[in-house]
Amino acid sequence: MRTAERTAQRIELHGIVQGVGFRPYVYRLARDCGIAGQVYNAGGDVVIEALGSNEDLESFMNRLPRETPPGAVITTMVSTPFDAQVGKRFSIGPSVAARTAAHGLTPDLATCDDCLLELFDPGDRRYRYPFLNCSSCGPRASVVEALPYDRERTTMRRFTLCPDCRGEYENPADRRFHAEPIACPACGPRLSWSGGSEEGAALAAAVRTVAAGGLIAVKGVGGYQLVCDAADEDAIARVRAVKSRPVKALAVMVPDVGGAMAAARLSDAELRLMREAARPIVLAESRGSLPRQLAPGSDRIGLFLPYSPLHHLLLTDLDRPLVVSSANLRGEPMIVDDEIAFKLGPSVDGILAHDRPIAARYDDSVAQVVDGRPRLLRRARGYAPAPIPIPDMVAKPLLAVGAQRKHTCALAVADQAVLGPHNGDLASAQAFASFTGTVDRLSRLCGADPVAVAHDLHPGYLSTQYAEGLKGLDRVGVQHHHAHVVACAAEHGVPAPFVGVAYDGLGYGSDGELWGGEVMVADYTGFERTGRFAMAPMPGGERAAERPARMAMGYLFGPEPGLGKVDLGYARGFLNQMDGQEVALIRRMIERGVHSPRISSAGRLFDAAASLLGLCDDNTFEGEAAMRLEAAARDHGGRALPWQITRRDGLWVLDPAVTLQALLVEARTRPIGQVAARFHAAIVEATATLVMITADRAGTDRVCLGGGVFANRILAEGLMDLLRGQGFEVYLGERVPPGDGGIAYGQVAILAARLARQGAS
């Protein structure tokens, strides 16, 4: 019937194209379009050999990237004419060996719509089965032990497929064809309740306990979680007691999008983000319908949707918002180990567990929409360890060991970086073990033996010490803030040179000083600092980072010599409400330079401002003061407080004295929120000025923002708007977090670029 000329194309697809039901998808699409040929996995890529009329082929290739299964991401699609023999029908061919294995690392995927229908279909054999999944959804990274990704190399290998499941697994036309974690009530994992009752009874017991106001631990996909009714203030208090977290925001899982809209004002972008296959926790503006205790001092709330069948069952049966928060002791990573979880016993009313082991820890990811784009703050379950491209191709695998807190590490293979999941604070022995385990695991999964390692310059980071202990690897130190801005540039493929703005709490400078508010001209191999924040003492070192009131006194009593001073008369109100003895001691420490290292930091300045405004004297979690300052400023406006930039020793220095003094003066008569907003505006204007001076000198109009301070939306959006109005292209991390979770990615991109340049010269 078809008379048109038939041609063949070889189509190579890179990205996340394995472990997401991609080959069955191609198979169905090819049949639908009347295409002959085959599809097969080649390493981590997918290759299609397609034969058909020009018209059919065109339609096939048009639809191919548009109708992909959820979780699939095509980063590149290369098609070349093909003249080898192709069969008459379309088939799924045998896999061929890896070219670069890094492509095959698929993150965990939320339950798909098809599976969800089955989950609640009383006629289905998987009706209410908490572990159902298919080739488009289900656990991946949290169960895989080695590559290639096949059932016998996942923690599902201990469950022998029943004949029904095997039939589905082996049938190319079935949507469970080669779904490695496939399971059913006859052959798969089972629930248990506090070590006892099984399946339905276990779930029912858990539901009953939560409904009665109890607190339970649930073994989720990537670790244990604490779960209770989100409207129950007593239960919330118990979650906080277990975690020793009096204030930090707790995430709330809502049954559905309607539940999310009832709890927060969600933009379209936020809704889309919430519905991504990764199902991140999305920070959004709270409607105040849930207890304030969930996020004290914040105008926002972290919401997410159920992402595993078990979560769907809990949320459906309880039909209300639930606190779903990682189960961990303060400072420790999320619990993944059944034995450790059972130690929670006395503090919870029951543990809903199962017998599918967790191969690797994956916390829930956290994201927010800034400037209309989704931005990850914590990249973990659902995102990690999907590879992210880096600008420079690496000849041999490279390792980057990251920073210290919010720790992640990264491995580069070919033109991709695999950024591992969140490990937490390395000072915890568990987190450190998680870090070294991740290095081993990523190396194994990628089949990569790194030849060089990038690390931070900070000698006290345990990651730096770990790198120093590695034998036989070339070692390269990377400045913290250079890594921050390169992380942003590399993710967006920004051409060098560019202006880097790194606003951070603290990073070890190239000159041995403590930095944290840097403006620079940068490329992928190096940088030149052009601007900084004024130095201020941190009385008591880390104690000052924990207690913003100390930082406030640092700026009041220890301004950088030669720069402006705040008239202490204006600070009388602030100082009078402090303990007099503390003020005297801190002042003496500052004046005598006792344990008061000096730092030029944006983050610490925000802390000081929050404390001077009476918003937060102590950080009970990292970033609390900045969060409260931002929350106070929301919905306020007004012109910027005065600000000043001074030229010193070849650098432009943001001198905060005039701004802080104006802040104290204004706060006497004006609403605190308005003063907070005007403080933000001052930092935005001053920063834009530093950027303009720097850009002019470097001859670029590209600006990359990095550092944890840019989690602050008012600052980030204000700066982006202002700079764009001046004709700049401004970038901020999306898949790579702006904070220290993105450091390892920046480090590995810098190491790759330096090696590429060495190789070229």
Place this chain on the structure above:
Amino acid sequence: MGHGAGGRLFAELLDTVIGPIIGADPVAEDAAVVAVDGVGVVVSTDSFVVTPHDFPGGDIGSLAVHGTVNDVAMRGARPVALTLAYIVEEGFPVADLARITASAACAAAGAGVAIVTGDTKVVERGGADGIYINTTGIGELLPGAVVTAAGADPGDAVLVSGPVGRHGAAVMAAREGFAFDLRSDSCALNTMVEDMITAAGRDVHVLRDATRGGIAAVLNELAFASGVGIAIDESAVAVPDQVAAICDVLGIDPFHLACEGTLVAVVAPDAADDVLTAMRARPEGRGAHRIGVVTNTHVGRVTARTALGATRIVDMPLGEQLPRIC
């Protein structure tokens, strides 16, 4: 150089600059054992530069004696003789020199050690900060003692002879003029060490006085030297209230503060009770207690179980105040 407070940077200096030139063993012991005519003689030397020269609980004279007496004792030896050498800045009051010397003599007599020779050099004004003292001690190995930094075995008990951080806190408060009720623990530990060796002989595996860098440095050094892990229970380590208070103000980890009369002992598990009994019988060991155990996991690292039940890594002090919070 920020290498003064004893810790990672100092260890680096020893490993990379000093050690290679003199061909020293990478395992830095506080004292060396030298064979003289087939007899084990222990030698140790130390220089003292404390500011202020007087502090609650002692002065630079008594400190110079206790420091070296203790270093000799930590090899399982009985100190017998000391040398005492001064470097004095021109204009240093003679009365102060006499007082410091009397204090040193009193400390030596108290420890049962003779000061057998000495030296005094005067340098021009500004060439020294008042007075520096060097002491060298020699001692004889106690019968049955086999004590080295590398001697810790998995399963061994980790003991400490008293509350920690007292010397460092007292000196800091005196130097900076902070009003805290603090007193240095400076004292001679040699008699208690003899009693410990008598009680348990070669079951006493490691002895270290927790001087520069505090118990954090000492525990890390011996974990590294012995190729083991050390797991301590944070709440088992006694920190006097006033030490904790000044640490809180200054943002210092009490585990990083120097002690000058407090030792860490690693002993075979079965001998732990006997050794503790021997220690507690002495006034300087009255507060002796068990703080942890030697493990074969986390090799080369010290971990502490916190009051909240978490396990933190106890790192070497960095040798200067260097915060990490980003």
